[in-house]
Amino acid sequence: MDIYESHSINKEEKELLLNYLGRDPSHTEIGIFSVMWSEHCSYKSSRHWLKKLHTEGIQVIQGPGENAGVVDIGDNQAIIFKMESHNHPSFIEPYQGAATGVGGIMRDVFTMGARPIALLNSIRFGELTHPKTKFLLSGVVAGIGGYGNCVGIPTIAGETGFDSSYNGNNLVNAMCVGLTTKDKIFYSKASGVGNPVVYVGAKTGRDGIHGATMASGEFDDESEKNRPTVQVGDPYAEKLLLEACLELMQKDAIISIQDMGAAGLTSSSVEMADKGKVGIELNLDYIPTRQQNLTAYEMMLSESQERMLMVLKPEKTEIAKEVFEKWDVDFAIVGKITETNNIVVLHNGMIEADIPIKFLTDNAPMYKREKIKKNKRNQKPQPLPGIKPKDAILKMLNSPNICSKKWIWEQYDRTIMANTLNDAGGDAGLVRIENTEKAIAMSCDVNPRYCHADAKKGAMQAVAECWRNIISMGAKPLAITNCLNFGNPEKPEIMNDFVETIEGIRDASIALDFPVVSGNVSLYNETNGDAIKNTPTIGGVGLVENIGVLDNFGSLNIGDSIYMIGKKGSHLSCSTLEEVYNGESSIDPPEIDLYQEKLNGNGVLELIQEKIITSCHDISDGGMIVTICEMIMMDEKGATINIVDNNKMIGELFGEDQSRYIITISPELESIFEKKMKKRGVKYELIGCITSSQLKINDSIIISSNEIRDAYESLIPSVMNNMA
Amino acid sequence: MNVTIIRFPGTNCDLDTANAVKKVLGIIPKIISCKDDKIPKSDLIIIPGGFSYGDYLRSGAIAAREPIMDDLELRGNQGVYIIGICNGFQILTERKLLPGSLLKNSSLKFISKNVELKINRNDTFFTSKYQTDEVVNIPIAHHDGNFFADQDTLNSIEDNNQVALRYLNPINGSLNNIAGLYNKNLNILGLMPHPERAVDIKTGTNDGSRIFESALNFYST
Numbered sequence: 001m002d003i004y005e006s007h008s009i010n011k012e013e014k015e016l017l018l019n020y021l022g023r024d025p026s027h028t029e030i031g032i033f034s035v036m037w038s039e040h041c042s043y044k045s046s047r048h049w050l051k052k053l054h055t056e057g058i059q060v061i062q063g064p065g066e067n068a069g070v071v072d073i074g075d076n077q078a079i080i081f082k083m084e085s086h087n088h089p090s091f092i093e094p095y096q097g098a099a100t101g102v103g104g105i106m107r108d109v110f111t112m113g114a115r116p117i118a119l120l121n122s123i124r125f126g127e128l129t130h131p132k133t134k135f136l137l138s139g140v141v142a143g144i145g146g147y148g149n150c151v152g153i154p155t156i157a158g159e160t161g162f163d164s165s166y167n168g169n170n171l172v173n174a175m176c177v178g179l180t181t182k183d184k185i186f187y188s189k190a191s192g193v194g195n196p197v198v199y200v201g202a203k204t205g206r207d208g209i210h211g212a213t214m215a216s217g218e219f220d221d222e223s224e225k226n227r228p229t230v231q232v233g234d235p236y237a238e239k240l241l242l243e244a245c246l247e248l249m250q251k252d253a254i255i256s257i258q259d260m261g262a263a264g265l266t267s268s269s270v271e272m273a274d275k276g277k278v279g280i281e282l283n284l285d286y287i288p289t290r291q292q293n294l295t296a297y298e299m300m301l302s303e304s305q306e307r308m309l310m311v312l313k314p315e316k317t318e319i320a321k322e323v324f325e326k327w328d329v330d331f332a333i334v335g336k337i338t339e340t341n342n343i344v345v346l347h348n349g350m351i352e353a354d355i356p357i358k359f360l361t362d363n364a365p366m367y368k369r370e371k372i373k374k375n376k377r378n379q380k381p382q383p384l385p386g387i388k389p390k391d392a393i394l395k396m397l398n399s400p401n402i403c404s405k406k407w408i409w410e411q412y413d414r415t416i417m418a419n420t421l422n423d424a425g426g427d428a429g430l431v432r433i434e435n436t437e438k439a440i441a442m443s444c445d446v447n448p449r450y451c452h453a454d455a456k457k458g459a460m461q462a463v464a465e466c467w468r469n470i471i472s473m474g475a476k477p478l479a480i481t482n483c484l485n486f487g488n489p490e491k492p493e494i495m496n497d498f499v500e501t502i503e504g505i506r507d508a509s510i511a512l513d514f515p516v517v518s519g520n521v522s523l524y525n526e527t528n529g530d531a532i533k534n535t536p537t538i539g540g541v542g543l544v545e546n547i548g549v550l551d552n553f554g555s556l557n558i559g560d561s562i563y564m565i566g567k568k569g570s571h572l573s574c575s576t577l578e579e580v581y582n583g584e585s586s587i588d589p590p591e592i593d594l595y596q597e598k599l600n601g602n603g604v605l606e607l608i609q610e611k612i613i614t615s616c617h618d619i620s621d622g623g624m625i626v627t628i629c630e631m632i633m634m635d636e637k638g639a640t641i642n643i644v645d646n647n648k649m650i651g652e653l654f655g656e657d658q659s660r661y662i663i664t665i666s667p668e669l670e671s672i673f674e675k676k677m678k679k680r681g682v683k684y685e686l687i688g689c690i691t692s693s694q695l696k697i698n699d700s701i702i703i704s705s706n707e708i709r710d711a712y713e714s715l716i717p718s719v720m721n722n723m724a
Numbered sequence: 725m726n727v728t729i730i731r732f733p734g735t736n737c738d739l740d741t742a743n744a745v746k747k748v749l750g751i752i753p754k755i756i757s758c759k760d761d762k763i764p765k766s767d768l769i770i771i772p773g774g775f776s777y778g779d780y781l782r783s784g785a786i787a788a789r790e791p792i793m794d795d796l797e798l799r800g801n802q803g804v805y806i807i808g809i810c811n812g813f814q815i816l817t818e819r820k821l822l823p824g825s826l827l828k829n830s831s832l833k834f835i836s837k838n839v840e841l842k843i844n845r846n847d848t849f850f851t852s853k854y855q856t857d858e859v860v861n862i863p864i865a866h867h868d869g870n871f872f873a874d875q876d877t878l879n880s881i882e883d884n885n886q887v888a889l890r891y892l893n894p895i896n897g898s899l900n901n902i903a904g905l906y907n908k909n910l911n912i913l914g915l916m917p918h919p920e921r922a923v924d925i926k927t928g929t930n931d932g933s934r935i936f937e938s939a940l941n942f943y944s945t
Contacts, residue, residue, distance in 0.1 A: 150775040236733070240734075416736065
């Protein structure tokens with residue numbers, strides 16, 4: 001293997017590199033090219049397609065291309081948010097992989113000037129019974145908690161899924177949401193020839209070298225040997241860095257700022273210079289290091305955590321230094337902005353690298369990879385066995401993808417910052433904006449089963465489900481971020497799914513005015529050639545303008561009527577019921593009508609904002625009855641449900657038809673409700689009423705509150721607490 | 725009433741605590757750094773929660789040895805009222821201003837949830853606005869809240885009626901379900917629950933407000 005291959009630079013890319021430089025590169029330069037041209041940094045397989053996403057709207061202040069996306073929430077305030085994957089490291093070393101995933105996404109947000117106000121995550125593992133799942137789940141959860149809890153940002157929402165396709169590649173997608181004022185948003189574009197380039201944060205060590213390259217390849221049985229490429233997180237250092245940066249941001253000293261994420265010093269310096277169309281010179285003699293004798297190659301490629309690069313106004317350098325020293329954070333002037341348009345790296349009096357920046361960015365390889373629509377698996381829906389409704393309800397509540405995830409979220413500090421308005425209840429997290437009557441609702445969603453069966457439809461449904469969850473909290477949906485987790489894009493079927501996913505996200509976000517403002521792509525999620533199911537995780541935010549309308553919202557009253565918004569359920573292909581009973585799901589996910597989706601959602605939003613209904617939840621995995629069980633458990637009540645046609649009961653209870661919600665309403669407001677829905681063209685159906693306890697369906701099926709709760713809550717503790 | 729909040733590197737509940745004092749009492753507290761030489765004149769000093777120095781040694785161990793803690797100890801001995809919340813409680817036990825110590829939760833996991841607590845006595849500076857044996861609901865969020873003391877210390881805590889509040893149900897392995905306690909002079913309180921996160925019913929509970937109100941009550945009556 002030659003030095004290029006060992007840096008994952010293929011033959012064509014090697015020719016391109018030599019052609020660009022017109023000479024042999026130094027070892028350090030090969031390292032720089034290898035990380036900048038890695039899939040992780042260059043988006044070489046996805047870049048072409050990502051341009052097709054819908055990224056605009058009057059609410060958008062900054063779309064994709066910066067550290068995070070920015071949306072307007074009025075009153076001169078802005079929300080900055082992004083989601084990012086840390087899949088590969090989390091499989092090799094779950095605690096540190098997940099912890100540094102949280103740390104990285106937080107830095108993306110506070111780099112832009114926002115104080116983080118909430119964290120979310122979407123995590124996926126192999127089957128609950130797979131021998132590695134327990135180890136990975138406990139490590140990932142402890143890592144997410146360990147980092148976020150220590151920095152002091154509440155982790156307020158998320159989702160956890162289990163599926164055999166993740167047996168060899170678990171997913172950790174972390175999202176951070178921050179708050180700033182519109183006049184205090186910081187960008188990465190460098191400017192001002194001669195201005196100082198400043199390094200702040202933790203010292204540089206040898207950890208994480210080639211992390212970006214590792215995250216751009218597949219796994220095999222030897223992947224454990226990559227453990228040294230996983231970075232080690234220090235949330236304490238992050239907390240100090242956060243406070244120091246936010247303090248400096250009040251002092252009009254920063255021209256540009258960029259966190260050192262994947263490919264550390266290399267990508268941060270290249271990106272800043274590239275955005276400003278300037279050159280940058282780094283003198284590595286001044287880099288704060290953890291060990292002695294780090295080489296230029298190691299320093300440029302290290303992914304040590306909790307570091308930032310800034311370009312400062314020269315006259316403010318001393319003030320900045322004082323701020324960082326006060327917070328015990330390293331501060332070093334390590335270079336300057338130049339007019340060469342090159343990145344020049346000096347070390348021990350030698351020029352270690354001198355590369356025109358465009359070769360690393362705009363002119364980096366870009367592939368329009370072959371794509372072939374995969375043959376629809378010739379798999380008819382398996383007949384479901386004779387299902388008794390009561391058994392099925394309990395079995396569903398006790399299944400890995402439906403059951404309570406309390407064991408997980410109780411390890412996350414959800415109340416710090418004292419603004420969490422719905423502690424682990426409700427379809428989305430809800431955090432108040434301090435000193436205002438506003439709140440931000442947020443949710444992460446995707447159904448990989450749907451995406452695997454039909455990439456485009458699945459992607460549309462992920463956007464729509466996120467939209468629904470935010471609506472259910474009484475919030476107006478604003479914008480989304482995404483994490484596109486896929487297998488090897490060099491396989492034409494996977495590339496095809498990727499492209500269809502982009503189309504699906506685009507169509508749904510246009511229809512719902514829910515633009516994409518930031519995102520991340522994670523490819524090569526494969527082990528020994530087995531790819532994960534497509535998992536385009538969608539993270540959305542929405543705005544509640546007046547939290548007063550939510551007083552008492554969510555508490556059920558005995559005698560309230562239960563209505564379904566949308567049509568009765570019937571679609572069981574690709575459903576959770578099928579997965580639970582047949583072990584796998586068939587190929588036809590439910591249809592989604594984006595026009596109807598919008599009508600239904602806006603109708604529900606009006607009902608909440610005008611205080612007509614007492615609670616609202618969307619219907620998703622497991623169908624209507626799972627939503628009702630979750631509602632009555634949360635408020636310790638019961639429900640009576642009437643199904644008119646016994647032959648259609650299973651479909652009505654468990655069907656996963658889209659664009660639906662369950663609402664509860666006091667009977668005296670029903671006529672207003674009906675009038676409003678009819679006017680909007682929204683279908684609805686009276687299905688039952690709230691009682692004091694137990695679930696009763698058609699007088700014949702009775703399930704006690706305890707049976708429901710035991711089924712729902714026992715599964716994960718029984719697996720995880722049994723450490724044998 | 726002058727309220728001072730001491731921030732250590734890694735403290736992360738300083739702003740929440742300041743906001744709670746402001747909301748409940750209408751007083752703007754002073755937040756000082758542990759690197760300051762002295763604590764300003766204060767009627768109430770609060771050490772808020774967090775992960776001082778990352779809690780990379782024992783929780784609170786390094787903070788307890790900061791020079792400013794000499795001044796805090798002096799104030800405590802002079803009878804100034806002091807509250808340590810969560811990491812603040814750990815710092816106070818590490819400094820031996822409160823008896824016992826806080827071990828890792830028996831589950832060995834971080835626990836974040838609202839818990840029911842019983843107020844043990846209402847005749848102190850911190851609890852006059854509660855009823856004795858009243859059950860209140862306040863969030864906890866900690867990894868090391870498992871109160872431990874040797875048998876003699878535990879006996880003396882109980883004999884002197886130093887327990888401030890107890891978990892209604894066992895949660896983290898704490899002996900005698902102790903969630904908070906006083907020093908012998910009843911001017912220093914340490915507690916694992918976070919009253920500063922329970923001052924607004926919109927966030928689920930406001931049962932923590934009365935700790936701050938009790939303090940104000942003392943100074944205004």
